[in-house]
Amino acid sequence: xxxxxxxxxxxxxxxxxxxxxxxxxxxxxxxxxxxxxxxxxxxxxxxxxxxxxxxxxxxxxxxxxxxxxxxxxxxxxxxxxxxxxxxxxxxxxxxxxxxxxxxxxxxxxxxxxxxxxxxxxxxxxxxxxxxxxxxxxxxxxxxxxxxxxxxxxxxxxxxxxxxxxxxxxxxxxxxxxxxxxxxxxxxxxxxxxxxxxxxxx
Amino acid sequence: xxxxxxxxxxxxxxxxxxxxxxxxxxxxxxxxxxxxxxxxxxxxxxxxxxxxxxxxxxxxxxxxxxxxxxxxxxxxxxxxxxxxxxxxxxxxxxxxxxxxxxxxxxxxxxxxxxxxxxxxxxxxxxxxxxxxxxxxxxxxxxxxxxxxxxxxxxxxxxxxxxxxxxxxxxxxxxxxxxxxxxxxxxxxxxxxxxxxxxxxxxxxxxxxxxxxxxxxxxxxxxxxxxxxxxxx
Amino acid sequence: xxxxxxxxxxxxxxxxxxxxxxxxxxxxxxxxxxxxxxxxxxxxxxxxxxxxxxxxxxxxxxxxxxxxxxxxxxxxxxxxxxxxxxxxxxxxxxxxxxxxxxxxxxxxxxxxxxxxxxxxxxxxxxxxxxxxxxxxxxxxxxxxxxxxxxxxxxxxxxxxxxxxxxxxxxxxxxxxxxxxxxxxxxxxxxxxxxxxxxxxxxxxxxxxxxxxxxxxxxxxxxxxxxxxxxxxxxxxxxxxxxxx
Numbered sequence: 001x002x003x004x005x006x007x008x009x010x011x012x013x014x015x016x017x018x019x020x021x022x023x024x025x026x027x028x029x030x031x032x033x034x035x036x037x038x039x040x041x042x043x044x045x046x047x048x049x050x051x052x053x054x055x056x057x058x059x060x061x062x063x064x065x066x067x068x069x070x071x072x073x074x075x076x077x078x079x080x081x082x083x084x085x086x087x088x089x090x091x092x093x094x095x096x097x098x099x100x101x102x103x104x105x106x107x108x109x110x111x112x113x114x115x116x117x118x119x120x121x122x123x124x125x126x127x128x129x130x131x132x133x134x135x136x137x138x139x140x141x142x143x144x145x146x147x148x149x150x151x152x153x154x155x156x157x158x159x160x161x162x163x164x165x166x167x168x169x170x171x172x173x174x175x176x177x178x179x180x181x182x183x184x185x186x187x188x189x190x191x192x193x194x195x196x197x198x199x200x201x
Numbered sequence: 202x203x204x205x206x207x208x209x210x211x212x213x214x215x216x217x218x219x220x221x222x223x224x225x226x227x228x229x230x231x232x233x234x235x236x237x238x239x240x241x242x243x244x245x246x247x248x249x250x251x252x253x254x255x256x257x258x259x260x261x262x263x264x265x266x267x268x269x270x271x272x273x274x275x276x277x278x279x280x281x282x283x284x285x286x287x288x289x290x291x292x293x294x295x296x297x298x299x300x301x302x303x304x305x306x307x308x309x310x311x312x313x314x315x316x317x318x319x320x321x322x323x324x325x326x327x328x329x330x331x332x333x334x335x336x337x338x339x340x341x342x343x344x345x346x347x348x349x350x351x352x353x354x355x356x357x358x359x360x361x362x363x364x365x366x367x368x369x370x371x372x373x374x375x376x377x378x379x380x381x382x383x384x385x386x387x388x389x390x391x392x393x394x395x396x397x398x399x400x401x402x403x404x405x406x407x408x409x410x411x412x413x414x415x416x417x418x419x420x421x422x423x424x425x426x427x428x429x430x431x432x433x
Numbered sequence: 434x435x436x437x438x439x440x441x442x443x444x445x446x447x448x449x450x451x452x453x454x455x456x457x458x459x460x461x462x463x464x465x466x467x468x469x470x471x472x473x474x475x476x477x478x479x480x481x482x483x484x485x486x487x488x489x490x491x492x493x494x495x496x497x498x499x500x501x502x503x504x505x506x507x508x509x510x511x512x513x514x515x516x517x518x519x520x521x522x523x524x525x526x527x528x529x530x531x532x533x534x535x536x537x538x539x540x541x542x543x544x545x546x547x548x549x550x551x552x553x554x555x556x557x558x559x560x561x562x563x564x565x566x567x568x569x570x571x572x573x574x575x576x577x578x579x580x581x582x583x584x585x586x587x588x589x590x591x592x593x594x595x596x597x598x599x600x601x602x603x604x605x606x607x608x609x610x611x612x613x614x615x616x617x618x619x620x621x622x623x624x625x626x627x628x629x630x631x632x633x634x635x636x637x638x639x640x641x642x643x644x645x646x647x648x649x650x651x652x653x654x655x656x657x658x659x660x661x662x663x664x665x666x667x668x669x670x671x672x673x674x675x676x677x
Contacts, residue, residue, distance in 0.1 A: 093284070361578065365581040375574040
């Protein structure tokens, strides 16, 4: 299964304003790989992840080649509090999700939200809202996932569910790049990049 | 891994239009704001100018169009703002259609619930100002076409200013000059219908042409503006 | 590495060019301005209908003509900046905007002063004056948009897009305002176009238009030089240049 390359970054530098955050990062994300970006606050984990996603082109130099459709999960959850979780997933602005209601029920129950399908998203707790946004991962998502702090605000059972999902996605030929301050249990496929080694300026 | 299949472009645009429509309808008071604004300002004119029917009906085409323009400006200030704040806007980058198309469902939903709605109820206000009945159809069609053009132009301004603090006044400065031809031609369509022997088809045809041109060009400017606001 | 290549692109060359040209272009323009003004204000014949008040045309018309041209200069710089991503074009756009706005303001003010003796009112909704007013708002929009962004590289891109949108719209705005005016034009107000005036009045006018173009160019170079000084404060070439 492994072998095909989903994303390549060569000598990639990311800056914010006049400051260079990280420089000289090269990364090859193959199918089946799990990459963990680590580093202290402000080192540029989110900026690098956004650069890989193509969301920060102005501040990026270097060569990034994207070979596969991506799913980006960021700090802002892109949820509308007035809509139901079902509508939020069904009509997600990134598109690319299975839109039959059984699949959405299954995805929501996988993240522990069965019974909340038709609630008002704005009335859910912060952790529950993150779970709604994470349910995208269960809806036949694109092969390459870029997840910014996916484990934040999840309880222990939620973390286990997400860990299992990431591992099974990658063993099915997908790939994941994520940032986290936790050290999740993701098996042998896990590789780590410490951004402290690439500090700019 | 099974081969990845996303939504088709058409499915996507339909789903997003539905998303924006249900968002707008879920807050009816906000959705109807431009309409109430229109009503309130229209009522001010007879009170400010005096109740003479001839004066009012002479000024009616201009009044109706100026107020419609202002309520369109109000609408433009809301465009993209919520989506920018909650991260929905950046997710458009991953949409199965180009950014220029991905921004259109919101504009369509906004136009349906404000510009078109205003055009449909405008005869009520027009009759309050004493506009002759033969001008009602030209008024409705000019408002429907003109508000669509203004929505697209407003989209360009909104896309450029959505990432800016206090973009509201700035947006007015940016797009009011662009609205002026629409105002001139739109109010002319109504005036022509009032005049004896006047023919509103020429101004209406011009509005149609303006709509076609802005449908072709504005999405690219909107996409360029969104890329700038998202720092892409 | 890339950064160094970019810096050794054109900014130093343009800076040196401005430094070299300004010292002789500025006095020439200034002299031409004085001669042109004297010619227009003293030697050109008096208009048989408007008397001496028409003489403001020697400032009003050149300012108006160059103000419009200035918008296209700005938009062209914006296009270059967007398509070829040349930073210097951003700087040129920023340099042109305030000058264009000032020209537009001069055209409006002189138009108002001219209107008082000619039409008996400080402000007349004449087609040209109305178009000028809209042009002023287009300029102010670009300047305000630039000021609104914190990141000036992004601000320049936004202004480039806006000025291109404005360029597409300017002919439409001008045409529609002309049309609007012709529908409402009161018969008593008539504008004598430059083509209808006598050669003895026309030559000083053409001279002033050329001078105003030159003035725009020299002001833009001064602005460009100052902006380059500001943008490249810490670069090595500028330090070397200033020491030499």
